[in-house]
Amino acid sequence: MIRLLIADDHPIVRSGLRAVLAAEPDFEVVGEAASGERAVELAVTLAPDVVLMDLRFGPGMAGAQATREITARAGGPRVLVLTTYDSDADILAAIEAGATGYLLKDADPADLAAAVRDAAAGRSALAPAVAQRLLGRLRSPGSALSRRETEVLDLVAAGLSNQQISKRLFLSQATVKSHLVHIYAKLGVDNRTAAVAAARERGLIRP
């Protein structure tokens, strides 16, 4: 019997997961959490085998942080991330936080059940779209933005001018422009708004 904890801030999604998972004879949903903090609590007190974790909760602790705290304990449950979003930033953050798998919410119940069993057995489970994204990143490592470039692009997406960005990051405008030129080359665009659009499309910056 696989003991499950559901962590999601939407009551409707929690009910849906409970209904879908209850159909499997070897699953038992032992608890639900509506926040990241509550998920960490219940992961300790209920000692489930697998936690189904949403990444975005309303206010309070994010799913990635909750995942980190849960997986930090030795012998703790596996965490299977289940979210709507498939941006690079989210995926990498979740995996880095120790998630065993990453599924999208549009998954079929059968796929979900299979992923839960994989996670319970310690095998990692990735949704096809997620796996493809990770492979794509490995195939073209040069196209990944550096930390500094991402930082600059975030401010560009916020609508700041080069001058404002240079002041914010304690740089000269020349450096900001230099970063931007590299960003444009990596994304295959030739102006800042197109860079923001491309980065959004590829999940390189947060929405």
Next chain:
Amino acid sequence: MIRLLIADDHPIVRSGLRAVLAAEPDFEVVGEAASGERAVELAVTLAPDVVLMDLRFGPGMAGAQATREITARAGGPRVLVLTTYDSDADILAAIEAGATGYLLKDADPADLAAAVRDAAAGRSALAPAVAQRLLGRLRSPGSALSRRETEVLDLVAAGLSNQQISKRLFLSQATVKSHLVHIYAKLGVDNRTAAVAAARERGLIRP
């Protein structure tokens, strides 16, 4: 007895809605649709009282269009939009398409049930966040973008230059710039990327 049709592309959400709504003695879920097209079909053949409609389906017909086709028929069911997003563009499109209510997916089951009963009785039901947004819009009508301005801003957000926009919309660059100046004034910004950021923040364009 209120007969319900559930239209959502996520199996998990459909199960959740079914579970939550089945708890109400006077509700009966008569069908589920995983696409906009299927929702329109079933709205005719099953003749439900209320359709719970998601706005974003994967490929194919959008929820707004499905809503429009369903409500176009006299004596057809009421459509209660139930979505994750609360952008101005989505809300207005849904209401314009004939939706009776607009709920967010983080709603409590009790609120959802109440909204369904409201919709069945022909009373409109809006989530608090949605109602607030609409009121805010009424309070500051001057800040709303015109149809053409929104059209231009959408292309700006996609990363197009003024020249590309002018060709796409069969305008001169002067006209595009003219629209942009008005957009900047209404949004209180002074460049295109900031305009896109501000518009995203206020839900004026699709994410």
Next chain:
DNA sequence: CCGGAAGTCAACCTTTCGGTTGATGCCCGG
């Protein structure tokens, strides 16, 4: 019927951005 908002366009000017070249220092890994 008139005023105003929306939409279209032109000419002009200033500022910013984009693109290049070149240079320096750092740190990592082969």
Next chain:
DNA sequence: CCGGGCATCAACCGAAAGGTTGACTTCCGG
């Protein structure tokens, strides 16, 4: 130990975007 990616900066130039003024049309509502 040395190449290469990353990060930093300077100077320059042409292109694009931003800002202003002014003008014309259409359409709607008071």
